[in-house]
Amino acid sequence: MRSAHTVEQVRAAERALAAQLPEGTLMQRAAAGLATSVIDLLGGAYGRRVLLLVGSGDNGGDALYAGGMLARRGARVEVVAVADSLHEAGLAALLAAGGHRVELAGIARPDVVLDGIVGIGGRPGLRDRAREAVDRVAGVPMVAVDVPSGVDVDTGQLEGAYVTADLTVTFGTHKVCHLVEPAASACGVVELVDIGLDLPEAGVTALQQDDVAALLPRPEPETHKYRRGVVGIRAGSERYPGAGVLSTSGATCGLVGMVRYAGGAPDAVLATHPEVVVGEGRVQAWVVGSGGGDDVAGILAAALRDDVPLVIDADALQHLDAPLDRPALLTPHAGELAAMLDVERAEVEADRLACARRAVSEYAATVLLKGHHTLVADPDGRVGVTTTGTPWLAVAGAGDVLGGLCGALMAAGLSPYDAGTAGSWLHGAAATYVSSGGPVSAPAVAGALPSVVADLLR
Incomplete structure (x- = not known):
């Protein structure tokens, strides 16, 4: 570390x-x-x-x-x-x-x-x-x-x-x-x-390769899919089906036993991920917000009715009642965090550390502030910095993949802080893995996650 x-x-x-x-x-x-x-x-x-x-x-x-x-x-x-x-x-x-x-x-x-x-x-x-x-x-x-x-x-x-x-x-x-x-x-x-x-x-710390490997969930020989964890995805809509597809792509990297989809784009999700289970049901964590469309407030409310940890992203961040009453990982970029704190985006970009800590205090949640060096600030005072990745990762859909990945880690038993730090490290490493110094796409980043995890576990 x-x-x-x-x-x-x-x-x-x-x-x-x-x-x-x-x-x-x-x-x-x-x-x-x-x-x-x-x-x-x-x-x-x-x-x-x-x-x-x-x-x-x-x-x-x-x-x-x-x-x-x-x-x-x-x-x-x-x-x-x-x-x-x-x-x-x-x-x-x-x-x-x-x-x-x-x-x-x-x-x-x-x-x-x-x-x-x-x-x-x-x-x-x-x-x-x-x-x-x-x-x-x-x-x-x-x-x-x-x-x-x-x-x-x-x-x-x-x-x-x-x-x-x-x-x-x-x-x-x-x-x-x-x-x-x-x-x-x-x-x-x-x-x-x-x-x-x-x-x-x-x-303030930055995880290194061995630290991330130590956090990764590993299945026991006699385990089954439910014991490994089920992550639920409430992302995507008829208007924004890609958000649902990419969120489930991040979640289906193999770190949990099952992914359940309860968003508004089931046909698009199943066309890409036939292994995903569509419909309501029991989960160990929900990922909510990305591409939720006009009913994002209702989608968030549905997720809050379950007493499980949450990953909250995109438009759902603007519908939060602070402070939150359960473990949660909020994943804003600088503009979204500025809206959450009622400040200008330039203020967040100039003092990212202070703004992330302020959001933690106001929302009583772990805050993952996306950026070149992503910050993960926790209510216990810790701040993790992610230094993996490439500028090519600034591409549409990458945040959806990150949300699904972090949700999978939380469903597997990691705390919001560990899920945020390990998840953002893996996300950046996967982007570097597929980039070779050039452009990347969000689906390619998601597709590289199993290989990156396998390399860590060797």
Whole structure:
């Protein structure tokens, strides 16, 4: 599992460890990891031109010490100060190793730039001097030291100017901004350097392959279809039959024993999935809302009459009475969540984490906020981030497949949070599986789910 800690948690862990070590040890560990990552990026150090943009804090010290290590390996290293003072010991180490302090106007175009302007204690946005320096080297590969300067580390928000990195080398643990959009896109590839921190449990995490495999339901040798779980689908209508087909496609991936369909497009569903049982009956979870047409409020009411967990999507989200009285997974995109919270869509997109948490509080339900990095926020305070997938997954019908898949996982016994995190991970992995770098379709994503699950279980 990839854990992302807050600034306060990281600072406390750093203080505790530093008290047990010789002075400067943590910075040396960070600098060594940073220098190694830069060498890997460049394919070597000798003869390369490295520019450091450095501020006054410890983040700048990390960059300066790393610059000294690169200079000793044969790189030409130059540093431009974007603050009135620099980390004195770090600067001395760089100059002793053959590095140079230069003015911005005098730099030659480097092979790589290290962003050591501000670290995790910095406020969002860049000051004019730093912004000018960053603009001057536009187009050169950028390595952010710990976090891209200018981002909000604990929220993932972007306010004002900020660094867009090709690579971020972070220390001790991931930070929230590495996982949560929109800041996550400014981080580029994120590499983690272990510096020995002892950290508490993180509130924001991202499942990895082994974590998802551990959550997947596995049938016992003597099981039967009802014991494995029955998921009910109330999606699709005469006007929108495809939503019913795609929701059942996500649900019929093999993770439950049976799929029951009680929506408005039975003929279309049976034409694609003859194994689906049409009609009312007992289920362990309902999926409701997608393509429900004009009677979506009635469809939601019918699902609520059963005392089972729910996956609620699309138009049904606008007919919810908050708070909900049962386990539920709400699956809005940014526009739908904005309507649920009575705010503008831009507000959700700017602060996805805060808006997801607010919806959890108001609706007393788990909220899966779809996006490039999907968020799953739970009433117990946990937030899961899904980093699988491809931009090609932004295609009509993909959300219907996701809803059916999450409903199947809930019917198999997973909590709304585990179903949301595992389901969105599988959904993204299936899209990557079929994409091969190109377009995907919602039916193809659904069709790849059994193969992705099988690969995980091997």
